[in-house]
Each structure stands twice: as structure tokens, then as C-alpha cells.
Amino acid sequence: MFVTGLGTAAPAQRYAQRDCWDVLRQAEPFAQLAPRSRAILKKVLCGDNGIATRHLALNPLTEVFNLTPDVLQARFTQHAPVLAAEAAQRALQDAGCAPAEIDAVLISTCTGYLCPGLTSYVSERLGLRADVFTLDLVGQGCGAALPNLRTAEALLAAKRARKVLSVCVEVCSAAFYLDDDPGVLISACLFGDGAGAAVLTRKPRSNRRRVEWKFGSSCLAPDKRDTLRFGHKNGMLRNMLSLQVPQIAGGEAAKLLTESLAAAGVKRERVAGWVLHTGGRDVLLALRDRLELAEADVRHSAAVLREYGNISSPTVFFVLERALHDAVPDGLWWMSSFGAGFSCHGALLEVG
Numbered sequence: 001m002f003v004t005g006l007g008t009a010a011p012a013q014r015y016a017q018r019d020c021w022d023v024l025r026q027a028e029p030f031a032q033l034a035p036r037s038r039a040i041l042k043k044v045l046c047g048d049n050g051i052a053t054r055h056l057a058l059n060p061l062t063e064v065f066n067l068t069p070d071v072l073q074a075r076f077t078q079h080a081p082v083l084a085a086e087a088a089q090r091a092l093q094d095a096g097c098a099p100a101e102i103d104a105v106l107i108s109t110c111t112g113y114l115c116p117g118l119t120s121y122v123s124e125r126l127g128l129r130a131d132v133f134t135l136d137l138v139g140q141g142c143g144a145a146l147p148n149l150r151t152a153e154a155l156l157a158a159k160r161a162r163k164v165l166s167v168c169v170e171v172c173s174a175a176f177y178l179d180d181d182p183g184v185l186i187s188a189c190l191f192g193d194g195a196g197a198a199v200l201t202r203k204p205r206s207n208r209r210r211v212e213w214k215f216g217s218s219c220l221a222p223d224k225r226d227t228l229r230f231g232h233k234n235g236m237l238r239n240m241l242s243l244q245v246p247q248i249a250g251g252e253a254a255k256l257l258t259e260s261l262a263a264a265g266v267k268r269e270r271v272a273g274w275v276l277h278t279g280g281r282d283v284l285l286a287l288r289d290r291l292e293l294a295e296a297d298v299r300h301s302a303a304v305l306r307e308y309g310n311i312s313s314p315t316v317f318f319v320l321e322r323a324l325h326d327a328v329p330d331g332l333w334w335m336s337s338f339g340a341g342f343s344c345h346g347a348l349l350e351v352g
Helices: 017-024 035-046 061-065 069-095 118-126 145-157 182-190 222-227 245-264 281-291 295-308 315-324
Strands: 002-009 014-016 053-055 104-109 133-138 163-170 194-201 211-220 228-233 236-241 271-276 331-339 343-351
Touching: 002 069, 002 315, 014 017, 017 035, 017 053, 017 061, 035 182, 053 295, 069 104, 069 118, 069 163, 069 194, 069 236, 104 118, 104 145, 118 133, 118 163, 133 145, 145 163, 145 194, 145 211, 145 315, 145 331, 145 343, 182 236, 194 315, 211 245, 222 228, 222 245, 245 281, 245 331, 245 343, 271 281, 271 295, 271 315, 271 343, 281 295, 295 315, 315 331
Parallel strands: 104 133, 104 163, 271 331
Antiparallel strands: 002 194, 002 211, 014 053, 163 194, 211 343, 228 236, 331 343
């Protein structure tokens, strides 16, 4: 399988973390929080947490305080199809691929629910064929991109499709919540909105940098499920985030890398590039420590985190896009995502 086109999209509204703090501290819901909760919000939004700005489907920013199930669902319904279609259109353009050439479209999300799913809306917006195979994937959280890509690999390998469109989209602002749970508060300060897409084919595209999917693997740790997952309260999604997530993410990512390289028969020193989901500053530091990486190895992940925050499942599309346009050496690259479950996913890409 080859990645022949990439595209990303984010809402036009871009807010600095300080902007978020200035609006938040003047809002009535902020005054209703416990002193410790207010201190947590100030520390995360005003401190050095690796995030400078976030793109959010909020205009104005005060919309974030409209915390009712109907408002949040309407936000997802309005913005998720638009962002997904925009990223997909850019991927098609990057691949030099017409919409009519797409045989299958796979869309992952966890921040909202539509029935029919997003594939219906995106197929219509892009003008895909009526007989296109569609699959909506939900419930995989931040790690969803790689399972999505592995599903595309299976379709291509089985010759059920010649060209597959893979999309991840998250409107995290449709799942923001404010109460005295530290995990809920930190989540509201870290996550942003966006979408990423890839065109995947059985043959590479000539006259451009070649990206071949060589090997994929996953690891599931259900015993750690409650450290990172969505819950519900008053009819609304709420992110449940444990303080142990950075340590768990680092450990699971290191374990998966070791096992995957052994299964693929590849020595660690052959890995020339790193495309990592970040989660946040502390998660990225844990990844650097456990994977024994230099700051330069994670510079693209750090840059995406700094500009967009944690975009959840589309993150690795943003990181891969940046790495391909930078001076990362050709050779084997390791791409990894992780999230709810607790699940961790990895893939070896050969770039040349």
C-alpha cells in the first residue's frame, strides 16, 4: 500500500491559550468551579505546556460555555462533515486523483455521532460514486488513524479496491466539559479541532516522494481502559483522563516498537524518521524518554502540538505531512498513535 496524497484541515478560528484564559476567567461557569480547579486551568492555559494556539470550531470563543447536549451535537453536525471533506479534497488534489476514482472511503471519529455516518455527508460533498464502499469507524479515540489505515490496507490487498480514501476528523470542542474533575479540565485546555486524510493505492505515484506502508501492528491493554476514555454525564460526552497517561503511553509505545521491529526483522538503528501522536507535552516527553529519542526526532510532533494542540485522531496526518515536506532522511519511518482502550498502534513506512 502507498500513501499517494495527504491533506489536512482545521477551523479558521485560531486562539492563543492566553485568549482562552482571558475569556474563561470572566465567565460565570469559571466562578462556580472550586479554587483548585481554577488554579489547574490557569496553570495549563498560562504555563508552558507545549501548546501556543488551537484551532477551534467556536466563533466567538464564548460559545464554549454553551454546554447542552443539543448545542454540542449541533456543533459536531455542522463542522465535522466540512472539515472531513476539506481535508479529503486536499488529499485528492495532492494525489492528482479525481473523486470518481475512489472505490472506498473510511472515516474515523469519536467526538460525535451521526446516522447515517460521516461517510454519507463526505461522499456527497466530494461527489464520490454512488457505489463507493463506505465504512464509519467510531470509538477508537486518538489512536484511530492507524486502524483506519490498516483497514484500507486490507481492502487494497484483497483487491476489493484500487484507491481508498482514509479520513480522521475530530471536533473536540463538541466534547468540552467543565466541572471539578482535573482530567476533564485539562482536556478542555489541550484539545483542538481538525481533520486529516490520505489517498491510498496499490501502486505508487511517479515523480514524487514515495511512501509505502510496510508493516502495521497494534496492542490493546483493557486493564488500563479507565485511564483514558470517554464517559457521559447529563447526556454529554466527557473525556476521562488520568494523570498516569504519559507514563502508560510511553511504556506501551516502547513495548509496541520493540515487538514490531522484531516481528518485521528490522533493527532499531534503521529507523530514520518518527511520526508520533503527541497527546500533550508530558506525553511527548515520556515518548522521548522511553523511545530514547532526541529533540530533533520529535520536532514535527512538537510543532503540530504547539500550533494545533492535541487534535486527537488526525494528529499523525498533520505530523506526517510536515515530515514529508522537511529534510527527514529517506528510509524506514515509524508512525505511532495511541488512545482510548488503552490502545497503541504502529506502522513502518518506507520513504524514498
